[in-house]
Structure formats: C-alpha cells, structure tokens
Amino acid sequence: MYQSTVPLESYEDVAESIERSKKELAKVQGERYRETGTPAEIGARQAGLRLQEAASYLATVPTADKALQLVTGEANPYKAAREAAEQNLTEAQKQYAKALLNIGETPTPTPYEKPSWAKRTFTETKKPV
Secondary structure, X not given: OOOOOOOHHHHXXXXXXXXXXHHHHHXXXXXXXXXXXXXXXXXXXXXXXHHHHHHHHHHHOOOOOHHHHHHHOOOOOOHHHHHHHHHHHHHHHHHHHHHHHOOOOOOOOOOOOOOHHHHOOOOOXXXXX
C-alpha cells in the first residue's frame, strides 16, 4: 500500500500563484480600459455612432417634391420614409442618452476566494506500533 502526502505549503504556493495571476490579469484589463475605454464607454461611442447614422439618414430623405407630386398625385410621397427615419432617430437619441448614464462604470471582477484545498490543514495520524 502506498500513500503520498503533499505538504500544505504546496497548496498555499499554488493559491498564491493564482492570486498573482489574478492581479496581473486585473492590471492588463486596467491598461485595456485606459487604451480603448470601459465596456460602458465603448457602448456609448457605438450608440453615438448609431445616433449620427440615424440623423444623417433623416437628413437625406427628401421632402415633398413638386414635380413628383404632379406625377403621383400624392401630397408627400416621402412621408412614410421620413416618419420611419424620425422614429429611428428618436430611438437612437434615447439609447444614446441611456448609454451616457453608464459612462464611468467599470465591470466588477468576480470575487476571489482562496480555494478550499489551500485552506485545509493536515492532522497528524498515529502510526501503528
């Protein structure tokens, strides 16, 4: 019969290594946030781009054209397109305002607890006489 024992220090060393890795990962994430922004800031930039797109599209939808009115007989043949573009712009404005409220937030990391195997203590066992 064989029995192997691993000293408690080995488990504690592994737990310390995990802690060092966790701190290094947090450092790298912090650098990434400084370079590209937090997820909330990136989302606000994207919402701002969507807002600009919606405003640009609305600006390109023509208003009533007199010549086209004479041909089609409609007062404003672009009315449906303008209403849809205005609705998209309004929605983009709401999303942008909501995204701006989240600026400055950084994700909270998952709490780290020392693994149970690193907390264990060994009791001495009595050897048979």
